[in-house]
Amino acid sequence: MTPLFPVAGYGLVGLFGLLIGSFLNVVVHRVPRRESVIRPASHCPHCGHVLRAWENIPILSWLLLRGRCHDCGGPIAWRYPALELMTGIFSVVVAWQWGFRWSLIPALLFTWILLALTLIDLETQLLPDRITKPGMLLGLLINASALFWSGLALTTPWNALLGMVLGYGSLWLLATGYLKMTGRHGMGGGDLKLLGLIGAWLGWQAVFLTLFIAALSGGLVAVAFLLGGKGRDYAIPFGPYLALGGWLMLLWPHEIVQGYLHLLGS
Numbered sequence: 034m035t036p037l038f039p040v041a042g043y044g045l046v047g048l049f050g051l052l053i054g055s056f057l058n059v060v061v062h063r064v065p066r067r068e069s070v071i072r073p074a075s076h077c078p079h080c081g082h083v084l085r086a087w088e089n090i091p092i093l094s095w096l097l098l099r100g101r102c103h104d105c106g107g108p109i110a111w112r113y114p115a116l117e118l119m120t121g122i123f124s125v126v127v128a129w130q131w132g133f134r135w136s137l138i139p140a141l142l143f144t145w146i147l148l149a150l151t152l153i154d155l156e157t158q159l160l161p162d163r164i165t166k167p168g169m170l171l172g173l174l175i176n177a178s179a180l181f182w183s184g185l186a187l188t189t190p191w192n193a194l195l196g197m198v199l200g201y202g203s204l205w206l207l208a209t210g211y212l213k214m215t216g217r218h219g220m221g222g223g224d225l226k227l228l229g230l231i232g233a234w235l236g237w238q239a240v241f242l243t244l245f246i247a248a249l250s251g252g253l254v255a256v257a258f259l260l261g262g263k264g265r266d267y268a269i270p271f272g273p274y275l276a277l278g279g280w281l282m283l284l285w286p287h288e289i290v291q292g293y294l295h296l297l298g299s
């Protein structure tokens with residue numbers, strides 16, 4: 034490969050990530066409202082005018098318009114360009130860590146699904162079935178392709194199937210146990226499906242450490258909230274931490290296993 038290729042490759046992945054981020058904005062806004070992500074076309078939430086092509090360019094349009102609608106001057110939240118930028122950066126990180134091979138495609142898809150679910154969970158405390166269920170199925174299908182050709186798969190079909198069952202099942206056990214002991218619902222059904230989804234994409238081996246990272250990071254944030262005086266009843270969704278764990282397990286599985294073993298040994 035020529036030295037020029039990686040640079041151009043990262044640039045392309047980054048630009049593509051910006052466009053996907055633009056679509057994720059639509060997904061995050063509309064899926065919890067049970068609206069179609071295809072129709073109607075993107076429009077201003079204030080005056081309803083349909084965005085012209087030049088008003089719909091990731092980040093650039095927002096900067097050109099200085100965060101205001103061209104027609105009515107209504108404010109356009111900074112989270113729209115922020116999510117576009119984040120998706121672009123995350124995509125480049127995945128390409129950089131993963132390399133340019135066929136399985137980069139599912140690695141990116143997985144990243145984008147996790148990103149959308151994280152933002153929806155933060156905003157609505159829900160992980161919609163409309164994303165988690167087809168997401169699980171897509172993971173199984175991609176890994177089932179290894180039956181014919183192993184280039185695209187992230188793990189073997191068997192590992193994926195077991196991962197889905199183990200991911201869903203382990204959280205189900207935890208949630209049921211918690212309910213029996215405390216009489217309170219600790220986790221939503223969406224969390225179960227999300228860990229099932231992560232298992233379906235990465236295989237059963239990733240499930241335990243995903244859960245470990247989620248519990249650790251979620252615990253740290255909960256302690257920070259308590260110390261910050263936000264109170265113990267402050268509801269913190271678990272989905273973003275599961276997504277974080279799944280994403281780290283996609284990118285650095287060996288490093289995390291080594292780190293975990295090191296932690297046990299010390």
Ligand SMILES: [Zn+2]
Nearest residue numbers: 077080102105
């Ligand atoms: Zn407007």
